[in-house]
Amino acid sequence: MTKTIVNIGSSRGIGKSIIDFLAKDDSVKIYALSRNEEKMRKQFAKYKNVECKFFDLNAKDLRGQLEYIFSKVDKIDVLINNAGYLVNKPFESLTRRDFELSYQVNVIGIMETVQCLLPKLEHGAHIVNISSMGGFQGTVKFPGLVAYSTAKAAIVCFTELFAEEFKGSTIKMNCLCLGAVQTEMLQEAFPGYEALVSPEQMAEYIGNFALTAHQWMNGRIVPVSLSTP
Numbered sequence: 001m002t003k004t005i006v007n008i009g010s011s012r013g014i015g016k017s018i019i020d021f022l023a024k025d026d027s028v029k030i031y032a033l034s035r036n037e038e039k040m041r042k043q044f045a046k047y048k049n050v051e052c053k054f055f056d057l058n059a060k061d062l063r064g065q066l067e068y069i070f071s072k073v074d075k076i077d078v079l080i081n082n083a084g085y086l087v088n089k090p091f092e093s094l095t096r097r098d099f100e101l102s103y104q105v106n107v108i109g110i111m112e113t114v115q116c117l118l119p120k121l122e123h124g125a126h127i128v129n130i131s132s133m134g135g136f137q138g139t140v141k142f143p144g145l146v147a148y149s150t151a152k153a154a155i156v157c158f159t160e161l162f163a164e165e166f167k168g169s170t171i172k173m174n175c176l177c178l179g180a181v182q183t184e185m186l187q188e189a190f191p192g193y194e195a196l197v198s199p200e201q202m203a204e205y206i207g208n209f210a211l212t213a214h215q216w217m218n219g220r221i222v223p224v225s226l227s228t229p
């Protein structure tokens, strides 16, 4: 039976490369979600197995959007929560809006998405949350990243809590804490820094992990990094 894969945050960076990697297998059906639908349509036009859909983790009608996108989809086999929102500001300058936006996109929107899609995931699906080494306890921390990295730490904790609550079900959830990958977000966080890892390399790792790792693990937090940051 055709595998259905959903990637949230597909318009650029690692998410774009995840779609490029997974779409090579034309036996899978992929839903690429992001706010920038036009950009996705253009860059994925060459793939017959990719559907591009507008989706905003910060939207008030997040549930309505998901119901609309997946109204004709019975089951989802893999959900990759790759979207992320970076705030890079000194602690004293952070506004309530900065905190709210970071937590909405990086944590609350993802938890609500999982809640909403549960009925379509309850048949052995794998949910992969993309966090950061900055949200992994005990790692080196960097100034300016309070609003972002605390939210990434929350999604780590969510992974452990979800796996515990759903251990009697067939759904598995794991979390990857990424180190530096050469994307626009990295340039916003660490201007001028050159990462050892390209989005294509990381996407291949994430894609293979999403397709296979739930056979071996559940509720695991996996650091994926060769460098600091």
Ligand SMILES: NC(=O)c1ccc[n+]([C@@H]2O[C@H](COP(=O)([O-])OP(=O)(O)OC[C@H]3O[C@@H](n4cnc5c(N)ncnc54)[C@H](OP(=O)(O)O)[C@@H]3O)[C@@H](O)[C@H]2O)c1
Binding pocket: 008, 009, 010, 011, 012, 013, 014, 015, 016, 033, 034, 035, 036, 037, 055, 056, 057, 058, 081, 082, 083, 084, 085, 105, 130, 131, 132, 133, 177, 178, 179, 180, 181, 182, 183, 184, 185, 186
């Ligand atoms: N690059 C790194 O070094 C690094 C390190 C650690 C962790 N990570 C994590 O890896 C993931 C991918 O990072 P990246 O570097 O590829 O980031 P990126 O280039 O900034 O891409 C982020 C993606 O998230 C989507 N997105 C942002 N806000 C959204 C919203 N409100 N609703 C839906 N989609 C939204 C963006 O699409 P639209 O703008 O079109 O919506 C975009 O496709 C993120 O979770 C990030 O935190 C990255």
